[in-house]
Amino acid sequence: xxxxxxxxxxxxxxxxxxxxxxxxxxxxxxxxxxxxxxxxxxxxxxxxxxxxxxxxxxxxxxxxxxxxxxxxxxxxxxxxxxxxxxxxxxxxxxxxxxxxxxxxxxxxxxxx
Amino acid sequence: xxxxxxxxxxxxxxxxxxxxxxxxxxxxxxxxxxxxxxxxxxxxxxxxxxxxxxxxxxxxxxxxxxxxxxxxxxxxxxxxxxxxxxxxxxxxxxxxxxxxxxxxxxxxxxxxxx
Numbered sequence: 001x002x003x004x005x006x007x008x009x010x011x012x013x014x015x016x017x018x019x020x021x022x023x024x025x026x027x028x029x030x031x032x033x034x035x036x037x038x039x040x041x042x043x044x045x046x047x048x049x050x051x052x053x054x055x056x057x058x059x060x061x062x063x064x065x066x067x068x069x070x071x072x073x074x075x076x077x078x079x080x081x082x083x084x085x086x087x088x089x090x091x092x093x094x095x096x097x098x099x100x101x102x103x104x105x106x107x108x109x110x111x112x
Numbered sequence: 113x114x115x116x117x118x119x120x121x122x123x124x125x126x127x128x129x130x131x132x133x134x135x136x137x138x139x140x141x142x143x144x145x146x147x148x149x150x151x152x153x154x155x156x157x158x159x160x161x162x163x164x165x166x167x168x169x170x171x172x173x174x175x176x177x178x179x180x181x182x183x184x185x186x187x188x189x190x191x192x193x194x195x196x197x198x199x200x201x202x203x204x205x206x207x208x209x210x211x212x213x214x215x216x217x218x219x220x221x222x223x224x225x226x
Contacts (some may be wrong), residue, residue, distance in 0.1 A: 102154025
């Protein structure tokens, strides 16, 4: 069935390094993908999104890459900071409405 | 703008008891969602409302879960009777329209069933 999954459950990086978080999705008909950041005790916070007609989108310190050929999504965080420590989820947009299908999440730990 | 408000923040109940969660979405947001997030997992949609109508409740365990949004604004989610496996964070989210995916989540209600 439909699923969105992450390759790495945990990622530890040094402050100032770049981080890359990966995600695989299975529904080739999905047309919208979002990355969320979730800190302890809080709800998911929108980071960046990308539509299926794009392969790259940049924000402030973040870049999302979409490879539809292999159904792979990645989030790149430049110059990672301690405040970036959180769990990151990719989510897949259901093209029939507003439903999102989330992956399991990757915990990012930034060492000072 | 004020965010999505949820209450209570925490709730501990015994199995077979009932519990209710409340959500107040962002003003003007027609679409409201309830998600269940089990520890270590991503959120899973339980129910989606468009104004006061249900759009998708296919993942809602209807034998024990119920939700309503009578006036198209606030919403309540109820569990009766609760089971141990219902322990999770219940997240409410809202958006302007059903196809606006970048919606806003509340901080959630953490439910522990003992």
